[in-house]
Amino acid sequence: MNMRHILALVLLGGVFVMEGFDIAAMGIAVPRLEEALGLSPASFGWVFTGILVGLGVGGATVAPLGDRFGRRALIVTGCLATGLFTLATSTATTTTGFLLWRFLTGFALGACLPNVSALSSEIAPDRLRATVMAVVSAGIPLGLFIAGMVAPAVIGAWGWHGLFYVPGVFAVLLALVLWPVLDGGTPASATPKAEREAQRAAGAKLPQLMLFARPWLLPFAVFATMLGLNALNLYLLNSWLPTVLPQAGLTLDDAARVAGVANLAGLVIGIAASFVLDNWKKGPALMLLFGAMTASFLAIALTAPDQTRWTMLLMVGVGGANAGGMVLPGLAAHLFPARLLSSAVGMGVLVARLGAFAGPPLGAAMLAGQVPPAIFLGVAAIPAAACVLVALLVGPALKVKGRVEAEAAAAA
Secondary structure: OOOHHHHHHHHHHHHHHHHHHHHHHHHHHHHHHHHHOOOOOOHHHHHHHHHHHHHHHHHHHHHHHHHHHHHHHHHHHHHHHHHHHHHHHHHOHHHHHHHHHHHHHHHHHHHHHHHHHHHHHHHHHHHHHHHHHHHHHHHHHHHHHHHHHHHHHHHHHHHHHHHHHHHHHHHHHHHHHHHHHHOOOOOOOOOOOOHHHHHHOOHHHHHHOOOOOOOOHHHHHHHHHHHHHHHHHHHHHHHHHHHHHHHOOHHHHHHHHHHHOOOOOHHHHHHHHHHHHOOOOHHHHHHHHHHHHHHHHHHHOOOOOOOHHHHHHHHHHHHHHHHHHHHHHHHHHOOOOOOHHHHHHHHHHHHHHHHHHHHHHHHHHHHHHOOOOHHHHHHHHHHHHHHHHHHHHHHHHHHHHHHHHHHHHHHH
């Protein structure tokens, strides 16, 4: 890697920082909108889901174009659109308005983020691919942490609207800087001749369709299932944590800070887990990560609210969910060849959203049912435990890529 590559990776990490701040912004704003606009927190379940729908649609329909026409155009255009739609969110006064702008923000992010992950993988050295991708995507928990820490000052200066001014302006500026730094053109990897002929014989024109047929079905099913279960936790927790913690006795500002600290822990956990993923057995590494999350949420469910103890446990649980979001794209780089990577991540985002869609409405239902905070957070142990079981299939899924590449080399 040269200095331009390093600068590109830093800026690509900035895209994830922007996403993390943007995710946190809505969650931090919601408990304040009841007084400002008369909107009940429980009415925002589908607003949180709106960004997930947008992410899934954008990831499935637009992101794969990066495999054919190049990453730069998709990343820069998506980043610019994200900034404009985030700024527009600050003008909303009804839940319908918030839903519209969050869907459009998610659509733009969905087009952008899979290409950010794919380009990071292409820039990184082979032996550090998962680690580099994790460091880049560490921007998500970093953005979540920054949002939690600066939220009181931002709200004091500009009201709840400021929570959307900051990531919106940052995204627009980032798009302007990314264009001259990133290389244009199509990805360097090309589909082998034997596989192109097989695709034509099967009538397949879209790389996304290959993921739902042999031999890529097992790797994609494992990848998307873990991504979906983890996304359920990620959006359940980051959407509602600033609303749930005050019910356990914290102030609104303290709840935002605790959420920020818990998300920052995800940065450290994610980088460490990705290093282990690159240098140890991938299945056991993922079982260890999700097993620790399961234990932390169960401990919260079984203990009385205590700010210090719960903060430590949330650092493992919420931090682990963020770490999962960092680690799993790195796993995709081991499961799929570069020519399918954007398609796999993009379609993974779509399939994962089927699980993630349940997070915000589930939280809204628990709030409406006045579920105690300890039980609310304890529910997150269920998806984490399911990820432990799915991780048992990572070993067989990893063998597919090597077998396909060996067959292609023999046929060349």
